[in-house]
Amino acid sequence: MARDGETTQRVPAAQEPLTRPPAPRRDGSGPLPQADPQAGDPMSYTYTTDLAAIRAVVHRYAVQAGLAEPRAIDLVLAVSEVAANTVRHARSPGSLKIWYDDKEIVCQIHDEGIITDPLAGRRQPSLDARGGHGLWIVNQLCDEVEIRSGQDGTTIRLHMALGPRARRS
Amino acid sequence: MDLLTVTVTARESAGEPYTLVEIAGEADVTNTDELRRLLDEEVQQQPRTLIIDMSGLRFMDSSALHALLRVSRSLDRQGGVLALVSPQAAVAKILRLTTADRLIPVFDSVAEAAAG
Numbered sequence: 001m002a003r004d005g006e007t008t009q010r011v012p013a014a015q016e017p018l019t020r021p022p023a024p025r026r027d028g029s030g031p032l033p034q035a036d037p038q039a040g041d042p043m044s045y046t047y048t049t050d051l052a053a054i055r056a057v058v059h060r061y062a063v064q065a066g067l068a069e070p071r072a073i074d075l076v077l078a079v080s081e082v083a084a085n086t087v088r089h090a091r092s093p094g095s096l097k098i099w100y101d102d103k104e105i106v107c108q109i110h111d112e113g114i115i116t117d118p119l120a121g122r123r124q125p126s127l128d129a130r131g132g133h134g135l136w137i138v139n140q141l142c143d144e145v146e147i148r149s150g151q152d153g154t155t156i157r158l159h160m161a162l163g164p165r166a167r168r169s
Numbered sequence: 170m171d172l173l174t175v176t177v178t179a180r181e182s183a184g185e186p187y188t189l190v191e192i193a194g195e196a197d198v199t200n201t202d203e204l205r206r207l208l209d210e211e212v213q214q215q216p217r218t219l220i221i222d223m224s225g226l227r228f229m230d231s232s233a234l235h236a237l238l239r240v241s242r243s244l245d246r247q248g249g250v251l252a253l254v255s256p257q258a259a260v261a262k263i264l265r266l267t268t269a270d271r272l273i274p275v276f277d278s279v280a281e282a283a284a285g
Contacts, residue, residue, distance in 0.1 A: 049199045052172055055228060073259045080230050084198040127238055127272060133231035140266055 032148055032157060042099035042108075047083060054083050054096060058107060065100035066162050074141040075160050079107050081134035082156050086111040090153070104143070104161050112153040120147070173200045174225075175207045182283035187218035189279060193225030196233035205236045212243045219244060220282045224255035234263055241273050250274075252282040 043061060047054050058079045062072035079096065086094035090113035097108040121135025139145050144159035173194040180189050188211055196204055211219060219240065223229075241251045253275045256264060264270040276282035 051197050051199055051230075052195050052228075055195070070258070070262075073262060076228075077230070077259060077263060080197060080228070084230055084232060087198050127267065127269060128242075130235070131231075133234070133267060137231060137263065137266060 042097040045096040065105040078138045078141045089113040115149040188216040191222045195228040197230040198232040201232040
């Protein structure tokens with residue numbers, strides 16, 4: 001803020017990213033876009049190791065949102081794989097939020113674990129690999145996957161489109 | 170109720186013995202260690218054929234899949250064979266997606282699997 005009597009200085013363009021938060025990018029860094037306010041309050045759920053309960057909740061909401069059964073199964077598998085990473089790597093409980101409107105259902109999972117590999121889940125691991133299948137599977141199953149990881153932990157948002165334009169499973 | 174139940178029986182088909190393992194419930198990271206331990210015990214018996222009936226398995230995640238792939242590799246090394254039977258939709262999906270179903274044969278019934 002410019003104080004009274006002070007001339008406003010033009011900030012060189014190169015410094016802009018330092019003074020203005022970057023616009024949200026779906027495939028990169030920066031904050032996740034706000035959850036769709038039209039979708040109403042998200043359902044919130046905290047979990048430690050009760051993944052079966054998580055799967056039951058996701059399936060119930062997926063069906064309620066109108067997702068076809070094969071894709072509901074896909075979403076359940078995807079959320080379970082992400083939540084399994086919480087059980088494996090995070091030392092604290094995870095949280096799941098679900099919301100939907102007439103266009104899509106979104107499941108957001110947050111835990112205190114940190115993903116350091118920027119390409120996590122983008123490459124198919126060999127069947128001999130000891131791990132790494134989880135996030136790859138998630139990327140195959142969901143219409144869109146957004147991952148943010150940093151000192152505050154990891155947030156993963158999984159999107160499944162609803163309606164006639166939804167990708168077939 | 171346990172999330173996962175594993176039942177093992179020794180059987181025979183046309184004079185050939187095989188081990189039948191029935192897995193029912195939901196297999197995920199929270200019970201993979203137990204699943205691996207139970208399957209390892211059977212692998213150590215060096216069966217020629219180990220058949221896993223998955224018809225009662227509602228869900229399987231990638232950790233449980235790793236346990237199965239491990240069994241497949243171990244049996245392969247000792248000259249045995251692993252076969253899977255009747256995966257439900259969610260289980261069939263992860264098998265197909267990871268191409269594990271190209272490595273491990275999948276059958277519609279225990280009889281078919283036993284006949285090889």
